[in-house]
Amino acid sequence: MTQRYVLLTIVIHWILFMYHIEIISSTDNSRLLIISLDGFRHDYLKKHVLRTLNQIQNEGIKTKHGMEPTFVTMTMPNHVSIATGMYQEDHGIIHNRFNDTKLKKFITFNTKDIGQWPDHKVEPLWITAAKQYKKSAVLYWPTSHNEFNGIRPSYYTSKYSDSVPLREKIDDAITFFSEFSFQLVMLYHFEPDKQGHDYGPNSNEIREILLRLDNELAHLLKRVKKELNDDLNIIILSDHGMEETKQLIQPFLDGYIDKSAVEDNILDGALFSVTPHLGYFKQVFDNLTRIPNVTVYKRDEFPERYHYAKAIHRIGEIIVMPNNVNTFFSQKTVIANVSKGNHGYDNKLPSMQAIFMARGPDFQQHIEIDSLKNVDVYHIGCKILNLKPNPYATAGSINNLTHIFRKRTNKCSQLFIDMSVVLFVLFLDFAF
CATH class of the missing domain: 3.40.720.10 (Alkaline Phosphatase, subunit A)
Known part of the structure; x- marks a missing residue:
């Protein structure tokens, strides 16, 4: 094995070793x-x-x-x-x-x-x-x-x-x-x-x-x-x-629907969602459409862009959305207090x-x-x-x-560059 080959092997192994160390230091830390x-x-x-x-x-x-x-x-x-x-x-x-x-x-x-x-x-x-x-x-x-x-x-x-x-x-x-x-x-x-x-x-x-x-x-x-x-x-x-928040809608208190017509899994806030009891779906759906400035959806027709309606065990069969912001829903059957600010909207x-x-x-x-x-x-x-x-x-x-993102810079990076250049220059000088 010639001295030239030995030196080349050392240079290659050094570069690979320092590259490995540099990669680890630039990510795992x-x-x-x-x-x-x-x-x-x-x-x-x-x-x-x-x-x-x-x-x-x-x-x-x-x-x-x-x-x-x-x-x-x-x-x-x-x-x-x-x-x-x-x-x-x-x-x-x-x-x-x-x-x-x-x-x-x-x-x-x-x-x-x-x-x-x-x-x-x-x-x-x-x-x-x-x-x-x-x-x-x-x-x-x-x-x-x-x-x-x-x-x-x-x-x-x-x-x-x-x-x-x-x-x-x-x-x-x-x-x-x-x-x-x-x-x-x-x-x-x-x-x-x-x-x-x-x-x-x-x-x-x-x-x-x-x-x-x-x-x-x-x-x-x-x-x-x-x-x-x-x-x-x-x-x-x-x-x-x-x-x-500028408007509060209480579908039960306001007389749009009767609470006895729906199951207990009710969502309220910036949307309103209920599941009617068996045989009451059309009645509840039609009555909710009477609320001014809202859109009423069947759950399986809710817009896909919301990525929301597949959780069928947690969302009601009917979903009501306000057409304008500033509207808030409450399921309470007594007059509710509403916060001055709210979220939950589109x-x-x-x-x-x-x-x-x-x-x-x-x-x-x-x-x-x-x-x-x-x-x-x-x-x-x-x-x-x-x-x-x-x-x-x-x-x-x-x-x-x-x-x-940027690649993390550190001392290992600079050492890798400096030593690799030195060794490569020495190798060229020795080889030629």
């Missing part, structure tokens, strides 16, 4: 924090001066028209869509509270492990991470306290609470990254949704809470820079927008669009995209964390988002 701010309407970013949020989106990825939620534009369904990359009719969470006629169970935010996940295809990002040996913490995110296919994340909050301030959640997240080497943290915060409901989307109270949240995110950036050397991918998003409406922004070592800088869908977020998370996505998460993708 990535960390991701996802923060959801409930009810943060996209155009709040234009209406209010929010310095930290503007900094985050200007440094990284911003959206011109926000992020499209899934229908219905409500909190629990959309947080499950964000986490799973699935439409609501596929993951099964179709409302904040609903009755499953097959399970004979009522499901809400606090429901835990009663069989509401009979389909093994449903898999949140934190479960995908756990199956591929990544450590994740899920803080107050809807359904995070549930077991999926016998698996849970490394850490999760077992009971939801609105009493925990955002700063405390942020501090907990940083601790998971800095002290326990977690790769993924997903946290949910209930504001500014609460203020949007109580005071309306155009209120001074909305402005005040947005400024306060913006200040807490400034605290986040300081801690990330100081304790993590800015080596953290951050996504800030929301689940839906908010609209002013997911294409500008007022229902959510926020999305991202920054960090695996995201490009100074990129503006037109919009994205919240079912894409699952795939963005898989890309950042080098995870193989759930094959059933087909509602979203990153096919149109590849330009928002």
Whole structure:
């Protein structure tokens, strides 16, 4: 074996070894924090001066028209869509509270492990991470306290609470990254949704809470820079927008239908859904069409673009939609109080669009995209964390988002380049 051959072999093995090390270091060390701010309407970013949020989106990825939620534009369904990359009719969470006629169970935010996940295809990002040996913490995110296919994340909050301030959640997240080497943290915060409901989307109270949240995110950036050397991918998003409420319709109280004519699995809010008792379908359907400015659908004729009506054990046989926003339905048989702001409406409406922004070592800088869908977020998370996505998460993708990512640069990359060049030059000098 000649010295030339030996040197060539060393050079090739060095390059292959360093390339392998560089690939590992540029993917497996990535960390991701996802923060959801409930009810943060996209155009709040234009209406209010929010310095930290503007900094985050200007440094990284911003959206011109926000992020499209899934229908219905409500909190629990959309947080499950964000986490799973699935439409609501596929993951099964179709409302904040609903009755499953097959399970004979009522499901809400606090429901835990009663069989509401009979389909093994449903898999949140934190479960995908756990199956591929990544450590994740899920803080107050809807359904995070549930077991999926016998698996849970490394850490999760077992009971939801609105009493925990955002700063405390942020501090907990940083601790998971800095002290326990977690790769993924997903946290949910209930504001500014609460203020949007109580005071309306155009209120001074909305402005005040947005400024306060913006200040807490400034605290986040300081801690990330100081304790993590800015080596953290951050996504800030929301689940839906908010609209002013101007009209309340109570189909039972207003005399359109009788409650004795329908079963107990009733949905209300931005839509109204019922299942008539046997023999009452036509009567109930025809009477609901008497409500002004609404469209009444048979469930199997509900528009496919909503990706909503396949969950037949959880949605009524008749679905009523308002023709205009600002309308809210209540199933109460006494006069109901209605919030000044609400959501749940058509997911294409500008007022229902959510926020999305991202920054960090695996995201490009100074990129503006037109919009994205919240079912894409699952795939963005898989890309950042080098995870193989759930094959059933087909509602979203990153096919149109590849330009928002960049390859992580690090010391291994530079060492690989420098040493490879040196060795190759030495080889050429020796060979010739």
